[in-house]
Amino acid sequence: MGEIPRERADSFEQVLRQREAQVLRTAFRILGNWADAEDVAQEVFLRLHRHGLDFANDGVTGAWLYRVTVNLCLDRTRSRRPSQELPELPSLARSAESAILIEEKKQRLMSALAMLPTKERAAVVLREIEGLSTAEVAAALSSSEVTVRSQISKALVRLRGILTREDV
């Protein structure tokens, strides 16, 4: 009872291997830590297993995975107690090497990203980091393209503001 047929298990395994990085990376960028991202990724793949793999094509599978990932991340951030303290941005002053500098900039950008409202953050992660089209982001967030464009534009303005303030 409940034992999945061999053929389906193999293809589930295949999808898991193909998409685990996508799911884990998206969850990490939205949630900001690996532990939560791992929990979300597990839940996403369990849901995929329950749902089955009857998707029209790989694109639809990917979109479904993005949608479920984002929804689970939103649920998780909603259930968390809102933190009053903002994450501290790493200082720029210490490093001299450019690689380290870029790494620090990324860290600061991630910290600034964590300060955005969750939906804006999710829109930026899907559009700018995952490279989805506006329509795909809108589908993943169950909203309109206009809303997504507006969220991304607002988010970029906020990010610039946060990072400029910290630079001074």
Add this chain to the structure above:
Amino acid sequence: MNENEIRELFREMRDEPIPADSLARVRAAVDQRIHQRPWSSAWKLAAALAMAGCVVAGLLWLKPGKPHRQVTQPEMAQALSPVEIPPPPEVPTRPAPRPKRARARPVVESVPVSIRIETPDPDVVILLVN
């Protein structure tokens, strides 16, 4: 940091590797939970069946007796025929009572009686009433 720089950093983040141990943990946890599922489902099913059994047993236990059915004469005769009614215990010392005159049976006239059964004891008559 301007908008182009931000976008450039985001693009670089796209290619960042995922920690291998995170991937391994996710795979292991998914695998474990998928294979745990049949057992947990079986336990849930067993628990549900046990609970249903308890409910049915409880209902049977509390169920009231069957409603009275009017018994017809042949049925009653058939039912009584194989049963041997034991003779009343003999009382050795007392003299046999004088035969009494039959007293008027109080119930008989006022209540419609469907079946009347005489027993060896002249004072005991079984009346089945509608």
